[in-house]
Amino acid sequence: MKKFIGVVLGLVLVGSMFMQSAQAQITLMQNKPEIDAQLKEYAATWEKASGMKATIKSCGGGACDLGQQLRADYSAGDMPDIFVIAGLEDYKEWSNIILDLSAEKWAAETDVAFKVDGKVFGFPVAIEGWGMAYNADMLKKAGIDPATLVNLAGYKAAFEKLDSMKAELGINSVVSMAASSEMKWVTAHHNFNSLLSNGLPYGDLSVVNSMLAGTVDEKRLAEYAEWVDLLFKYSDKAVLTTGNYDTQVGAFATQKAVFLHQGNWTDPNIKAANATFEMAFAPHGSMEQATDGIFVAAPSYYVINSESKNIDAAKQFLNDLVFTEAGNDYIVNKAGMIPAFKNITLQPTGPLSKSVQAYAAAGKVYSWNQYYFSTDFRDQTLGPIYNQLANGQIDKAKFIELMKAAIATLKK
Known part of the structure; x- marks a missing residue:
């Protein structure tokens, strides 16, 4: 009997672990096709480090209308866990499902987060x-x-x-x-x-x-x-x-x-x-x-879908961009972006990014x-x-x- 109970408990534990694993995956929809390959490469690195899966979908650059795609995904019940807004008009459209991120650690490291009424809702993708x-x-x-x-x-x-x-x-x-x-x-x-x-x-x-x-x-x-x-x-x-x-x-x-x-x-x-x-x-x-x-x-902002079943994983993905060596390397060296966070000390090497920094500094x-x-x-x-x-x-x-x-x- 004890052996039977042990087997049952073991199966329950394995099943629970499987369910957690199945839930520990996120989809991110972003609007910059020029960094699609780099972001997917980082997602694979993050998956190995975190044990959670991140699927990257890119829609933008003229070939794909992000607004239309998000509306279609929402209607189909397939809204991504993290998606991009460009500013106030986009926020107004999706405000009912955008999560308040004011308490997130990264929010204290940037001056250009997307805010409404003093609350932080958007993670700045970069400075451009x-x-x-x-x-x-x-x-x-x-x-x-x-x-x-x-x-x-x-x-x-x-x-x-x-x-x-x-x-x-x-x-x-x-x-x-x-x-x-x-x-x-x-x-x-x-x-x-x-x-x-x-x-x-x-x-x-x-x-x-x-x-x-x-x-x-x-x-x-x-x-x-x-x-x-x-x-x-x-x-x-x-x-x-x-x-x-x-x-x-x-x-x-x-x-x-x-x-x-x-x-x-x-x-x-x-x-x-x-x-x-x-x-x-x-x-x-x-x-x-x-x-x-x-x-x-800041050209755009990552926001988290408040209806997502993977909110904790989505939060970790964003925090890891800011507070891990791999995340910093992706932002600056791989994607060639100017970081929007004060704790990131890496500097972009691209000549046009350096020019932007010079204008901003002046x-x-x-x-x-x-x-x-x-x-x-x-x-x-x-x-x-x-x-x-x-x-x-x-x-x-x-x-x-x-x-x-x-x-x-x-x-x-």
Whole structure:
């Protein structure tokens, strides 16, 4: 009898351990396909160290709409344990299932967590920035001082000179820019932010609030339209209208374009292309007045699904990114990101990430304000307007007209 009871207890214990093991697994949905391989590699490392499984799913970069995918997953009862939000509008959509993470250890190590009413809900994936990345070697060869790249006049002069030297420099275009329907995150997210925050104090929402009320400063919009038109004019038309992320970044990395309209997240891609030329960021030239900063912030945040059956494992995954050597190595060395946590002492080696850090250290930074507008407004309303201008279907005047009409629809 004792032997029978022992066997039963043993089976119960094994069954309990199996159930715990079965529960100790998480799914993370993230929006940066450029770090998909690195994150999956880290997940495998974490699995060996923790004994828990982490499945990584990537949806973003234009090929996959994260918002649509999350809605489909939620409807199917297959919501990930950890997923990404970009800002306030995303938080509003999912607030009923986003867990309060204020008590987590990592929250005390960052100044850029996503907060609502003083409570921490989002784990900052990294610190990122973008401006106009430039090939310093080519600018030097052309006799162009990067310090002049601070306004419309400076960029017009530089673009004209470089365009006249295309054969000598061996380039296909002055700028590598993408405005296809797949790349609306470059135009209607990142470039759009030039209109929203360039030249304003960090956190200034005056332009945002005016636009959300349906109005826009016409002088500011006209100068911004001049900037967009200038970028498109000096871009390779094939890359501009049909190119994807790899095509756009590749043109710069292989020195077929002098400028790249992207951010420091391209460091790993540029390194993989064996690019060795000197590079850095210059401010956007979307205004007549000179500006001296670039756009820097936490790009997105990991949040935990409060309905998950694996909350403890999800919490550990995030904490281990911050407090383990493997987690730190993944963030900085493998993914090439700038860490958002004060305890992480590793520094990125990528040249564009170093440039972002230099601007941030000097306080020469402007806000990311695009996420005060809904994804649908950016992607479905604004994206096609940029695409039409890129394809020559409308001119600059019509671009301004359509932008004003789109902004007018925001008035409540």
